[in-house]
Amino acid sequence: MESASVGLGQAPPVSEHEHHGPPLANQSSRVDPQFLGMLLFIISEVMLFGAFFTAYFFIRVVNGDAWPAQGDELPKLVAGINTAVLISSSFTMHWALEGARNENRRALRAGMLTTFFLGLTFLCVQINEYVHIGFAPHDNAQGTIFYGLTGLHGAHVFVGLTLLLMATIRSYRGHFSAKEHRGIEIPGIYWHFVDVMWIVVYTTVYIL
Amino acid sequence: MTLAGRFRGPGWYRAALAVPLAYLFAMGLVVAVRALYGWDPLLDGKAIMTVALVAMPLAFLVGIGCFDYWFYWASGRPTREEDHSSHGATSWRSYFRVNTDHKVIGIQYICTTFFFFIVAGLLAMLIRAELAQPGTQFVDPNTYNGLFSVHASVMIFLFIIPVFAGIANFVVPLMIGAPDMAFPRLNALSYWLLPTAGVMMLASFLAPGGAFATGWTAYAPLSTETPMGQQFFTIGVQFAGASSIATALNFLVTIITMRAPGMTFWRMPLMVWAQFTTSLLVVIATPFIAGSQFFVLLDRSLGTHFFSTGTGGDVLMYQHVFWFYSHPAVYIMMLPGFGIISEVISTHSRKPVFGYRMMAFSLVAIVILGFTVWAHHMFVSGMFSWLRVPMMITTMLIAVPTGIKIFSWIATMWKGAIHLRTPMLFALGFITMFTLGGISGIMLAVIPVTIHVSDTYFVVAHIHYVLFGGSVFTIFAGIYHWFPKITGRMYDETLGKVHFWLSFIFFNLTFGPMHFVGIDGMPRRVADYADKFATINLFISISSFLFGLSFLIFLYNMITSWRNGPKAAANPWRAHSIEWQVSSPPPIFNFDEIPTVVGGPYEYGVPGAVHAVFGDEKRKTPSPAGTVGATAGGGAQPPPESQIQ
Amino acid sequence: MSRALRRRPVLGMALVSLIATAVGIAIVLNINWFPVQASSASTEIDTLYDVLLIASVPVFVLVMAVVVYSVLAFRVKPGDLSDGAPIHGNTRLEVIWVTIPFMLVSALAVYGWVVLDDIEAKASNPLVVDVRARQFAWSFDYPGEGKVSSDQLVLPKGRPVEFRIHTKDVIHSFWVPEFRLKSDAVPGLTTHLRTTPTRVGRYHVVCAELCGIGHSTMRQRVMVVPPAAFGRWLSHKKATGGDKSDAGGDTASVTPGVGYGAAVGGLR
Ligand code: HEA
Ligand code: HEA
Ligand code: CUA
Numbered sequence A: 001m002e003s004a005s006v007g008l009g010q011a012p013p014v015s016e017h018e019h020h021g022p023p024l025a026n027q028s029s030r031v032d033p034q035f036l037g038m039l040l041f042i043i044s045e046v047m048l049f050g051a052f053f054t055a056y057f058f059i060r061v062v063n064g065d066a067w068p069a070q071g072d073e074l075p076k077l078v079a080g081i082n083t084a085v086l087i088s089s090s091f092t093m094h095w096a097l098e099g100a101r102n103e104n105r106r107a108l109r110a111g112m113l114t115t116f117f118l119g120l121t122f123l124c125v126q127i128n129e130y131v132h133i134g135f136a137p138h139d140n141a142q143g144t145i146f147y148g149l150t151g152l153h154g155a156h157v158f159v160g161l162t163l164l165l166m167a168t169i170r171s172y173r174g175h176f177s178a179k180e181h182r183g184i185e186i187p188g189i190y191w192h193f194v195d196v197m198w199i200v201v202y203t204t205v206y207i208l
Numbered sequence B: 001m002t003l004a005g006r007f008r009g010p011g012w013y014r015a016a017l018a019v020p021l022a023y024l025f026a027m028g029l030v031v032a033v034r035a036l037y038g039w040d041p042l043l044d045g046k047a048i049m050t051v052a053l054v055a056m057p058l059a060f061l062v063g064i065g066c067f068d069y070w071f072y073w074a075s076g077r078p079t080r081e082e083d084h085s086s087h088g089a090t091s092w093r094s095y096f097r098v099n100t101d102h103k104v105i106g107i108q109y110i111c112t113t114f115f116f117f118i119v120a121g122l123l124a125m126l127i128r129a130e131l132a133q134p135g136t137q138f139v140d141p142n143t144y145n146g147l148f149s150v151h152a153s154v155m156i157f158l159f160i161i162p163v164f165a166g167i168a169n170f171v172v173p174l175m176i177g178a179p180d181m182a183f184p185r186l187n188a189l190s191y192w193l194l195p196t197a198g199v200m201m202l203a204s205f206l207a208p209g210g211a212f213a214t215g216w217t218a219y220a221p222l223s224t225e226t227p228m229g230q231q232f233f234t235i236g237v238q239f240a241g242a243s244s245i246a247t248a249l250n251f252l253v254t255i256i257t258m259r260a261p262g263m264t265f266w267r268m269p270l271m272v273w274a275q276f277t278t279s280l281l282v283v284i285a286t287p288f289i290a291g292s293q294f295f296v297l298l299d300r301s302l303g304t305h306f307f308s309t310g311t312g313g314d315v316l317m318y319q320h321v322f323w324f325y326s327h328p329a330v331y332i333m334m335l336p337g338f339g340i341i342s343e344v345i346s347t348h349s350r351k352p353v354f355g356y357r358m359m360a361f362s363l364v365a366i367v368i369l370g371f372t373v374w375a376h377h378m379f380v381s382g383m384f385s386w387l388r389v390p391m392m393i394t395t396m397l398i399a400v401p402t403g404i405k406i407f408s409w410i411a412t413m414w415k416g417a418i419h420l421r422t423p424m425l426f427a428l429g430f431i432t433m434f435t436l437g438g439i440s441g442i443m444l445a446v447i448p449v450t451i452h453v454s455d456t457y458f459v460v461a462h463i464h465y466v467l468f469g470g471s472v473f474t475i476f477a478g479i480y481h482w483f484p485k486i487t488g489r490m491y492d493e494t495l496g497k498v499h500f501w502l503s504f505i506f507f508n509l510t511f512g513p514m515h516f517v518g519i520d521g522m523p524r525r526v527a528d529y530a531d532k533f534a535t536i537n538l539f540i541s542i543s544s545f546l547f548g549l550s551f552l553i554f555l556y557n558m559i560t561s562w563r564n565g566p567k568a569a570a571n572p573w574r575a576h577s578i579e580w581q582v583s584s585p586p587p588i589f590n591f592d593e594i595p596t597v598v599g600g601p602y603e604y605g606v607p608g609a610v611h612a613v614f615g616d617e618k619r620k621t622p623s624p625a626g627t628v629g630a631t632a633g634g635g636a637q638p639p640p641e642s643q644i645q
Numbered sequence C: 001m002s003r004a005l006r007r008r009p010v011l012g013m014a015l016v017s018l019i020a021t022a023v024g025i026a027i028v029l030n031i032n033w034f035p036v037q038a039s040s041a042s043t044e045i046d047t048l049y050d051v052l053l054i055a056s057v058p059v060f061v062l063v064m065a066v067v068v069y070s071v072l073a074f075r076v077k078p079g080d081l082s083d084g085a086p087i088h089g090n091t092r093l094e095v096i097w098v099t100i101p102f103m104l105v106s107a108l109a110v111y112g113w114v115v116l117d118d119i120e121a122k123a124s125n126p127l128v129v130d131v132r133a134r135q136f137a138w139s140f141d142y143p144g145e146g147k148v149s150s151d152q153l154v155l156p157k158g159r160p161v162e163f164r165i166h167t168k169d170v171i172h173s174f175w176v177p178e179f180r181l182k183s184d185a186v187p188g189l190t191t192h193l194r195t196t197p198t199r200v201g202r203y204h205v206v207c208a209e210l211c212g213i214g215h216s217t218m219r220q221r222v223m224v225v226p227p228a229a230f231g232r233w234l235s236h237k238k239a240t241g242g243d244k245s246d247a248g249g250d251t252a253s254v255t256p257g258v259g260y261g262a263a264v265g266g267l268r
């Protein structure tokens, strides 16, 4: 980093009329920048899941071993109920957003809170499942990728919950309005993504 | 400021405090978990190091202040009015703190990455010293493996990929008429992730068992068995990858939503197109290397079985996942260079880019094709044999869009008014050497040939022809081209030309002969080789030292010119694109007023053609763009001031 | 440059390019690129490589000709403020430089495919050799010839061989440069290579995939011997309980360390 210290004469020439901020950027697209940013982030998240699904494909399809490994059992039913819990949280999320759009503070707060707790329930059930499932990630490759995919998804639920928590706190502090609700909308998109991803994980790992 | 205040506020003090704390935290966490499970011993050095490798960089980022604003936001306090306190540079100190100005970040990027280039280049000098003679001279085989692994990883993840992001950071917002990037704080975070990744990779030399020694490709299962050093790569790559995803996302959003009025996609400079397509590649492909390294990390530290064949794992899966990123990565390392070359050749030949639309389409074609060729790195790997021929065909088809670019560049020069300045020389050197490197790539794509030359010095020659003769030459071209804009000073033209010729000659003397030794039977990644290759390797080594020394001229030129070079005019090349219409260096917020784009960016020779106009040019405000008239003007191209509509 | 050429630059360039191409091809074909040809695959691969060279030279020459000519003809003095001709494109040209490279690479790909099929064709009654890699050595088993195992690869000239490549630990790569053949040894997989040795001589099998500290030195001898000598070597191996790869068994017939001529001569 030596060479960084060379650029002394860097103070930009101050123009006659003082500017206190940048000029307003031109909006060259109807898409909201934060929305677009979240969308692109989700694309790259999908690809990360793609990498894990590639591993799943090789372990299960290319190598053709039993799934799950001999003697192991996947709790389809509990996980199915858990799926329902997570999916319903998508609806409560939407409810909260509608609340913000309609200046309905109660709906907003209640929606955020239920979403948060539904997500938390999902995570707890998932952890409980790990405790009782009877095989470990280091038992065999099937176990590895089972924990790999559900764990990766769990990590996303955790991140989503963190975002939701912030949005919930802010909604209780009186933020968000019909005009300004991006702070709900953006974490909401992420949350919907987490839900959809779970449906894919659930179908491939538990059902198929 | 009080001492306590220094430790509380963002900056180096707080970072210096946070990093050791993170180490203690890692220790505590490991001890706690191990106590919980009743494992012995409680203090497991490897586990602590692994956790610390994640915790310490994060702590550094928190300490230096990358997250302050977000923490503030997340805690739910009323949003603070943006005060731009972290924007812009007032002294050299501004470059050593979290800064949200894309121009400052661009310079931070460029200087940091060149630092890493020098380190990785010096490692290459050690490689060549060892290879000067058969047998063991300076380093033992394990250290040697570490040398080329770190050399390649640092070159790729901390030089080529981020330096392009740095150059684009500086020029792209200016080119599209945006006051900054879309997410300035994310931009700062992307930058600060880099030094952490770089320091981590270099620090691996201090790890017990030496640096990671499995090549930059880190094939499993070797990488799941080697000592601790591997962890530094596995985790370091995650930080570098996160950095490039974040920047790419930022570029995409900036280019899509912040273009000046009138700047349609078909009026964007090709540099912007290149950055756009590259960023798409990064966003889509980079998660795959993250995935591959997660697998290795999990196999190493939790004993999972992604790659253990006995229990159902699959070794080739690593290669598929790795190359699904790393082939697109080679275009991540080349497309921004293509953008730079389009700017340089058009500007210094004073002619419109030939076939502008095809140039943009070919970038898109390369992106799409780039995702369908990954297995050409696996022709001898024992993968599904039916996949080889389709991959050979798609790989060879990439010659077509790439050919469009090469041919369009040379057609751009045709009937131009060519100024053979240093950036132009590097552009021509690039065309020469990239064509050679591309042709050796086509040969590598032909399976029967690869069966023989894969994993030999023929591949090493290909790598350096496309990466040094290709990417690095475009980087040099770009640095010289925008040096006046970035620093406000002119570089020394004579030294620049000397630098070019020495590099060009010694580059070819260094890497050209590698084709011969490779075909003749010398494998890559060896510290020792058969005696019959001794003479030619000695020759390569000597050339490489001279080649390395030629870089000193560049370094000297850059440093002295930045300090005392003659002041640069706003538009020394009389170019049309927007970044040249503001002062050199550009004003703190880029523009007083966003310009309006009224035509293509390369309308050289078209009488009266203008790319962009600035709002109230009638009043002739002494706007920062006021210096333009000093040198620009005359010829068919009137200076921008007089281009009042 | 003569005046006539200056007036008709394209013609002149075509002429210069033609000459440069001819010279270039002559040069690259005269370079002795490869090690000796010792297998049936090697001739085909070398020819393929020569064809690739012949196809590449004109491409490179063409690019360079335009670059050099442009620099010579269109360069201006530093102070010159003029602009180039405002040419934005030319559809016919663009179509040409899409189609010709497309056809060229397609043709090369097809040719490559044909050669690939050829060199991988199954032969009848091959000599099967199990190549076993480990960190950092090779061993070779001959399952069809009794329990013979050796730490040097001995092959009879003229008989098709099928290598079945295994590894005990990490990935290695089996490569005999003179055979032009290479295949990784992959944990959990068996990979295959087929060829026919065509030249008596002493070569090396080289590990071509980074496999750890000893990767550089993971090289062992390959001997291609006349069929009769191979038979003698086999029976000698069997007689000495050849599954233990003791150096004595090898020296008796193929004599490593003694010059190539002596060894092969002794075998004859
Ligand atoms: C900047 C980086 C970069 C770029 C741009 C390329 C470009 C190409 N590469 Fe390369 N490649 C690497 C970096 C790069 N490569 C690296 C780092 C490795 C080694 C990885 C490792 O193992 O460590 C590698 C390895 C590699 C292999 C695997 C070798 C092996 O390990 O066995 C192959 C095989 O197909 C290959 C092919 C190609 C092809 C076909 C192109 C094409 O895109 C080239 C296209 C360009 C042209 C063809 C020239 C211009 C075109 C014309 C003038 C038109 C007319 C031309 C014709 C008709 C031929 N590359
Ligand atoms: C962007 C990528 C990049 C760049 C720029 C370089 C630059 C160089 N590389 Fe590298 N290289 C790779 C990417 C790159 N390389 C990759 C991907 C591999 C494969 C690794 C693997 O197998 O996993 C590789 C492998 C590789 C090998 C093969 C190792 C092996 O397989 O065993 C060799 C051997 O000669 C080599 C040499 C060089 C040299 C001499 C330079 C020179 O160009 C460096 C010049 C720069 C400097 C010297 C520094 C600056 C100079 C000064 C500060 C002046 C002082 C100088 C002196 C005192 C001499 N490289
Ligand atoms: Cu075995 Cu390299």
Ligand SMILES: [Cu+2]
Pocket: B326, B327, B330, B374, B376, B377
């Ligand atoms: Cu590739």
